[in-house]
Amino acid sequence: MITTPTTTLVVEHHVAWITLNRPDSLNALNPELRWQLSQHLDEVETNDDIWLAVITGAGDKAFCAGADLKARALLKTASRAQLDEVKAYEDATRHIIERWQFPKPLIAMVNGYALGGGLEVAMACDLIIAADHATFGLPEPTRGLIAGSAGVHRLPRQIGLKPAMGYLLTGRHFSAQRAYELGLINEVVPKAQLRATVQGYVDDILRCAPLAVRATKACAMQGLDHPLPAAFEKTYPEEL
Template sequence: MTEVTRFAVTDHVATITLNRPEAMNALNPDLRFALSQHFDTVEQDDDIWIAVVTGAGDKAFSAGADLKHRAIERDASTEQKAEWQELMSRTRPLNERWYFPKPVIAKVNGFALGGGLELALACDIIVAADHAELGLPEPRRGLLAAGVGALRLPRQIGLKVAMGYLLTGRHMSAERGYELGLVNQVVPAGELDTAVDEWVRDILRCAPLAVRATKEVAMRGLDQPLSSAFAAEYQWELKRRASSDALEGPKAFAEKRAPNWQGR
């Protein structure tokens, strides 16, 4: 049986690949659970500093929820339904990990729709191939973008523009996503790997604890008034201040050499 995801770690970078290309990398319970396990690993492994998420094939990052599976659920046995429910009870999607500490890059290689776009919205950086299309088409299927998409999109591109997409289920091109500030970079499909590698390289030039502290301040600060956010205490910033990397950065600068980050 083909694994629903692929997971690899190289040089502090975890690559998570949704591996159901025959189904446009649609999210069924097994795939959702596998993603949850991978993000647990990324969060807990001190040797992982960055994660990159992408989809297998060249057609889709993820087309969202597996609607064929949802149709099957209606006629499934009581035992099978209980098994799926138990699996989902142990699933923690990235969408709902509000303050995930490490940077995550979405490498969008095609359609990112519904739950697929919700996954990308939960990432810190989106790099998309120029043929990619983004959207939350749930209302066209009688559904709601309940995986936080209907909440995140207005926060990321503004209310009026977001409502235009939320209420119609329209797709936006990768280029339009870039114009709206949703997508960080759009490149030809053949240059997508290189573009993401450049983002990874630049993040790895920074101290990993400084990156986590910066992300924590930015994300938690959004949920507070500016004065409160400025005065707040941040756990990753406390760890950064006490780290050897906080000494290594100025020392390397004074010695005119590249810093040797340890992540501690």
């Protein structure tokens, strides 16, 4: 196990279990956490012994409550050295929302609030399994912001334009059950069953040939960029 001030990483049986580990801040994203998550995803991407990854949050209150706005506010009075440290983290970070074609399966195990950047992290995953007490939303407009880490783009693609606009323009939260009804998440289960349910998906993926899983994901995702006939006719590198 690798433990950092903001995350933990456990790799076992070809699976990387990544935990956002700032429970006192509802696992909010600060520059160090973004950078550390980026480092873990680099390891997942390049390590041939890792076939998939699960991302979750520490504790049972939050998966991730979004950007750490308190930390962001402190930057207004930060020293030059502190600002340089933040910039160094940002320059070295390939955030999950920017990895448009991540090659291996990613599962979000949502154990509480998934708001703002937290929902954007979850939507960047291939599967979302949520506990029944989880809450979702993109409340940025209520703070004078937009869901600019691809939330304004991913939500309409994943649940349809009209339902998405209902949440994007109001900042409203919605329940795990509603997320399931909208097709945003794969399953909603009691909190006590969350880990076991995710493990079931993990076990089923591990039963498949890893290269076939990667090729399937790549073709499915890249095919979305083309009309169906063109997607069918296209030859993808992963198929060769």
